[in-house]
Amino acid sequence: xxxxSLGTIFLNAVLVNNFVLAYFLGICPFLGVSGKIETASKxxxxxxxxxxxxxxxxxxxHAFLVAIDAPYLQLISYIVVIASTVQLVEMFIKxxxxxxxxxxxxxxxxxxxxxxxxxxxxxxxxxxxxFLESVIYALGAGVGFTLALLLISGLREKLNFAxxxxxxxxxxxxxxxxxxxxxxxxxxxxxxx
Amino acid sequence: MSKDNTSSKQEPSNTDEFIKGIWRDNPVFxxxxxxxxxxxxxxxxxxxxxxxxxxAFVLLMSNILVSLLRNFIPKQVxxxxxxxxxxxxxxxxxxxxxxxxxxxxxxxxxxxSLIVVxxxxxxxxxxxxxxxxxxxxMLDALGMGLGFTFALxxxxxxxxxxxxxxxxxxxxxxxxxxxxxxxxxxxxxxFTLAAWLLIINLxxxxxxxx
Numbered sequence: 106x107x108x109x110s111l112g113t114i115f116l117n118a119v120l121v122n123n124f125v126l127a128y129f130l131g132i133c134p135f136l137g138v139s140g141k142i143e144t145a146s147k148x149x150x151x152x153x154x155x156x157x158x159x160x161x162x163x164x165x166x167h168a169f170l171v172a173i174d175a176p177y178l179q180l181i182s183y184i185v186v187i188a189s190t191v192q193l194v195e196m197f198i199k200x201x202x203x204x205x206x207x208x209x210x211x212x213x214x215x216x217x218x219x220x221x222x223x224x225x226x227x228x229x230x231x232x233x234x235x236f237l238e239s240v241i242y243a244l245g246a247g248v249g250f251t252l253a254l255l256l257i258s259g260l261r262e263k264l265n266f267a268x269x270x271x272x273x274x275x276x277x278x279x280x281x282x283x284x285x286x287x288x289x290x291x292x293x294x295x296x297x298x
Numbered sequence: 299m300s301k302d303n304t305s306s307k308q309e310p311s312n313t314d315e316f317i318k319g320i321w322r323d324n325p326v327f328x329x330x331x332x333x334x335x336x337x338x339x340x341x342x343x344x345x346x347x348x349x350x351x352x353x354a355f356v357l358l359m360s361n362i363l364v365s366l367l368r369n370f371i372p373k374q375v376x377x378x379x380x381x382x383x384x385x386x387x388x389x390x391x392x393x394x395x396x397x398x399x400x401x402x403x404x405x406x407x408x409x410x411s412l413i414v415v416x417x418x419x420x421x422x423x424x425x426x427x428x429x430x431x432x433x434x435x436m437l438d439a440l441g442m443g444l445g446f447t448f449a450l451x452x453x454x455x456x457x458x459x460x461x462x463x464x465x466x467x468x469x470x471x472x473x474x475x476x477x478x479x480x481x482x483x484x485x486x487x488x489f490t491l492a493a494w495l496l497i498i499n500l501x502x503x504x505x506x507x508x
Binding site for chain 2: 126127128129130131132133136177180181184185188214215217218219220222223224227228231271272273276277278280281283284285287288291
């Protein structure tokens with residue numbers, strides 16, 4: 106096991122090893138739904154929720170798979186759990202808030218293929234986290250993801266009013282922004298150590 | 299964007315299915331799919347090439363199987379079935395790489411498992427393999443896989459060259475070259491990809507003008 110405290114785990118996942126800016130996980134929604142702050146924050150909370158649920162399930166599944174000695178089923182069972190959680194969230198949002206459902210659009214089912222979620226499940230297994238540690242880790246990763254999404258969408262909203270060369274419009278510009286943000290987050294290195 | 303070009307033409311030829319993935323519909327540079335592994339493991343040319351080939355293999359196998367099963371899978375559960383098919387092949391790849399080279403396995407880390415959630419593979423299964431014959435799906439997968447590998451290599455080579463002064467660990471620059479450490483760090487990945495996109499955009503706009 107490891108000796109990290111819960112606070113360190115959380116801080117590490119949010120700032121130092123931010124999932125988007127340091128591990129490059131969840132780049133697709135990061136580029137796709139980061140146009141408006143409002144959508145970005147809702148997307149962030151949906152992803153955080155799915156992360157929490159799937160991380161708890163992943164902990165249980167891992168224990169079970171170790172018990173029956175079938176580690177090769179790990180990946181398949183993780184992805185099934187994530188897919189069904191996303192389905193659940195989708196039905197929930199559709200029922201509670203049709204407007205939000207429409208604004209998230211195709212990116213809601215695509216949470217399934219958000220690498221950040223599978224990443225959390227895999228990393229927590231690799232690092233040998235216990236149940237509580239896994240939950241905190243997933244929460245931190247979710248908050249970190251939301252933070253990165255909010256930052257970039259704020260920047261992009263401002264940039265809509267700026268004049269940029271035609272060639273650099275769109276993805277290229279967003280990637281440059283992400284690079285600069287990533288440089289900023291490097292300043293946090295060593296914070297959790 | 300450029301997907302419309304394909305559909306407007308009648309019956310694209312077999313070579314066309316193959317070629318389109320490499321340049322015109324390049325998964326990374328044009329469609330911007332499967333970004334996570336592109337940025338994460340492209341810090342050296344070797345890693346980039348290995349990752350590209352592993353993804354191409356999974357893409358090929360899953361496209362073949364999806365295309366074979368396209369008349370048996372019910373519409374409602376198709377995405378789930380595709381993901382299961384992909385996950386199976388990724389597990390195979392994961393264990394294969396572990397057997398071939400432990401060193402490589404360590405440097406790619408969890409990103410081999412994360413091929414499962416590469417949007418490129420799922421999007422090819424959904425957009426192409428589920429509607430076309432096995433032969434065409436194979437060509438499509440080969441083209442897309444090669445295009446993906448090519449793009450990864452472009453990134454990896456630039457990052458290794460500037461960040462380490464070498465390509466495939468052969469020193470290119472003289473020993474007193476000051477390495478650009480930032481290129482190996484995460485930020486460098488974003489910058490390199492952005493630069494490549496700019497170059498491609500520039501070429502495309504030139505083409506349209508002339």
